[in-house]
Amino acid sequence: MSDERNDDPGRGEAEEPPAPQEAAADRTTDEPEQPAAPQPSGRQRLVAGLWPPRASRAQLTVAVLLFVLGLGLAIQVNTTSDNGGTLRGARQEDLVRILTEVDNRTQRLEDEKRGLETQRTELQSSSDQAAEALKQTRQKEQQLGILAGTVGAQGPGITLTITDPHGGVAADSLLDTLQELRAAGAEAIQINNVRVVADTYFTDGTDGVRIDGHQVSQPYVFKVIGNPQDLEPALNIPGGVVQTLEKEQATADVVRSQKIVVDALRPSKQPDYARSSSR
Numbered sequence: 001m002s003d004e005r006n007d008d009p010g011r012g013e014a015e016e017p018p019a020p021q022e023a024a025a026d027r028t029t030d031e032p033e034q035p036a037a038p039q040p041s042g043r044q045r046l047v048a049g050l051w052p053p054r055a056s057r058a059q060l061t062v063a064v065l066l067f068v069l070g071l072g073l074a075i076q077v078n079t080t081s082d083n084g085g086t087l088r089g090a091r092q093e094d095l096v097r098i099l100t101e102v103d104n105r106t107q108r109l110e111d112e113k114r115g116l117e118t119q120r121t122e123l124q125s126s127s128d129q130a131a132e133a134l135k136q137t138r139q140k141e142q143q144l145g146i147l148a149g150t151v152g153a154q155g156p157g158i159t160l161t162i163t164d165p166h167g168g169v170a171a172d173s174l175l176d177t178l179q180e181l182r183a184a185g186a187e188a189i190q191i192n193n194v195r196v197v198a199d200t201y202f203t204d205g206t207d208g209v210r211i212d213g214h215q216v217s218q219p220y221v222f223k224v225i226g227n228p229q230d231l232e233p234a235l236n237i238p239g240g241v242v243q244t245l246e247k248e249q250a251t252a253d254v255v256r257s258q259k260i261v262v263d264a265l266r267p268s269k270q271p272d273y274a275r276s277s278s279r
Helices: 002-007 020-030 042-050 057-088 092-125 129-148 171-183 228-236 241-247
Strands: 153-163 188-191 194-196 202-205 208-211 220-225 251-262
Touching (some): 092 228, 153 171, 171 188, 171 202, 171 228, 171 241, 188 251, 220 251, 228 241
Antiparallel strands (some): 153 251, 188 220, 202 208
């Protein structure tokens, strides 16, 4: 019976397990290969290089300077826009007055340019240039004397008389009138018995308005030398001097004349220490 058990093919000895090397080879052959990791694109490499930022001190300094420059430009643009908005919101009479002042100033500059060109031509074409230069120097001295109030003047212009029965005209109203006349091209001005010059000032005192410290009483009489066709319209434009004075219950009468005499004089001041350096 023992021989029969040994001869039975279904009951033979168990097979030995495969070697480890062979098992690993079998698993390698059966499992699929893992794909390789994808390479980063150029954009990803750029982002990785820029973030997080690694700024040096020089780069921070440049960034601060650029920020300050941009802030200054923004403020300038904002200021320009505000000025434009002011003009857009101005009244029609204010715009007319501003336009008139600009036109008058442009005309005066053109006249001055033509005068200077004429003087240059006379100097270049004169046979005796020294005599011509002396002549023009004396003319310039006379003009500066008129502006400084040290010499009298006469010529065409207007007389403006301001009557203030209710006392509503203050120093600032007279100053506005003076500025309007200057903007219109006034060359010489006298208020009552006071000569107006570049540094003239107005103050309100207990006894009324003072001009350069001198007491003046109404009516306030402006003697103005200039082009009457420019001076009178500048005072009568909508929203101008005449309408402003009328709101203060004062009256302003403007009379044109071909001969206005400005004879109030200022003393000529001599410098204490300055001397001419010309020889």
